[in-house]
Amino acid sequence: MKIKQYRTQFIQELSPFYDAYEAESFFYLILEDKHKLRQIDLALNHELSFEKADFVYWNSILEQLKKEVPIQYLLGKTNFYGLYFEVNDNVLIPRPETEELVEWIIKENKNIDKSKKIKILDIGTGSGCIAITLAKNLPNAEVYAIDVSKKALETAKRNAINNNVEVTFIFQDILVTDELKSKFDVIVSNPPYVRNLEKVEIKKNVLDYEPHLALFVDDNDALVFYKKIAALAQNNLLENGQLYFEINQYLGQEMIDLLGKMDFINIDLRKDIYDNDRMISGKVSKTL
Numbered sequence: 001m002k003i004k005q006y007r008t009q010f011i012q013e014l015s016p017f018y019d020a021y022e023a024e025s026f027f028y029l030i031l032e033d034k035h036k037l038r039q040i041d042l043a044l045n046h047e048l049s050f051e052k053a054d055f056v057y058w059n060s061i062l063e064q065l066k067k068e069v070p071i072q073y074l075l076g077k078t079n080f081y082g083l084y085f086e087v088n089d090n091v092l093i094p095r096p097e098t099e100e101l102v103e104w105i106i107k108e109n110k111n112i113d114k115s116k117k118i119k120i121l122d123i124g125t126g127s128g129c130i131a132i133t134l135a136k137n138l139p140n141a142e143v144y145a146i147d148v149s150k151k152a153l154e155t156a157k158r159n160a161i162n163n164n165v166e167v168t169f170i171f172q173d174i175l176v177t178d179e180l181k182s183k184f185d186v187i188v189s190n191p192p193y194v195r196n197l198e199k200v201e202i203k204k205n206v207l208d209y210e211p212h213l214a215l216f217v218d219d220n221d222a223l224v225f226y227k228k229i230a231a232l233a234q235n236n237l238l239e240n241g242q243l244y245f246e247i248n249q250y251l252g253q254e255m256i257d258l259l260g261k262m263d264f265i266n267i268d269l270r271k272d273i274y275d276n277d278r279m280i281s282g283k284v285s286k287t288l
Contacts, residue, residue, distance in 0.1 A: 001055075002047065002050075003037075003049060004046055010026075010027050010062060013066070014062070030058070033075050068204045069209055070206075070210070072093045073087060076088065080094040080099060080127075081133045085127050085163075086127070086162070087155070089210070090149060090152050091155050091214070092214045093210065094127060097246065097272040100273065101190065101246050106138060109185075109186065117140055118138060118140055118141045118142065118185045119141075119184045120134055120138075120142070120143045120184060121146070121182075121186070121188070122145040122188050123146050123187065124147060124190060125153070127156055128157075128159045128160055131156070131167045132165055132167060144167070144184075145169050147169070147170075148171075148213070149214075174228060174232070175228055180236040182236070184237060185240075185241050186241065186242050186244065187229070187233045187243050189244075189246070190245070192213070192225060194215050195218075195248070202215075223254060223255070223258060227258065229243075241283065242281055243282050243284075245279065247280055249276035249277050252269050252280070255280050263285045264284060265282065266281075266282060267280065
């Protein structure tokens with residue numbers, strides 16, 4: 001069968017689950033990953049065909065997509081800030097909103113004297129996307145990353161190797177940590193922040209397949225990670241050090257209030273590309 005014909009069939013079979021644009025994007029992601037063919041290659045050569053054996057793979061992927069398994073897990077990788085990351089069901093799939101957080105940190109630190117080391121800590125690193133991307137784009141950065149999941153850390157370590165950067169990974173439960181063993185110029189975290197009451201808003205492909213440990217918090221203590229990390233940052237940020245968070249879009253004002261009560265200054269709440277309150281930063285008012 002010609003590839004163009006199969007593409008039409010592929011999109012039609014996914015139509016009950018995805019819109020045509022998303023289904024087509026899946027098709028071309030798989031085509032490039034499996035066959036090293038791009039959309040332009042198919043446009044330039046209408047006669048390209050699949051071998052009989054190819055259909056076993058494609059039909060298997062198709063059946064998984066009908067169950068709404070994330071395409072990133074099926075391919076085992078995703079792109080984040082121009083880098084490729086291995087992803088699996090032990091780590092969250094990196095989002096475009098998190099790229100915006102990383103971009104913010106890079107912009108604010110890229111012009112610092114290159115002879116000066118910047119010490120960065122990423123708390124709740126998951127796939128390592130934040131820590132690794134910062135290490136890749138800030139050559140003078142010394143980057144550390146913490147996670148409570150050993151399997152997530154194994155994935156993150158492989159991602160660091162594959163992206164040719166050095167990151168020190170630490171197995172640690174931040175909620176039971178009384179102190180950090182070093183001081184940092186930057187502390188960043190994208191911790192669990194989705195309340196259980198918001199599960200009704202979560203798509204099936206996220207709710208059924210991504211790790212709940214990295215997603216959800218109790219409705220009655222939605223800021224538990226932020227309180228703990230901010231408290232640690234008070235004692236472990238160097239002079240002029242900065243704390244950055246990705247946050248729940250519904251809790252922007254609560255985050256401003258929290259950081260304000262904890263004596264952070266220069267608090268800056270920013271919206272993401274979807275116009276949702278999504279990231280916040282602040283500095284400690286004094287070195288403790």
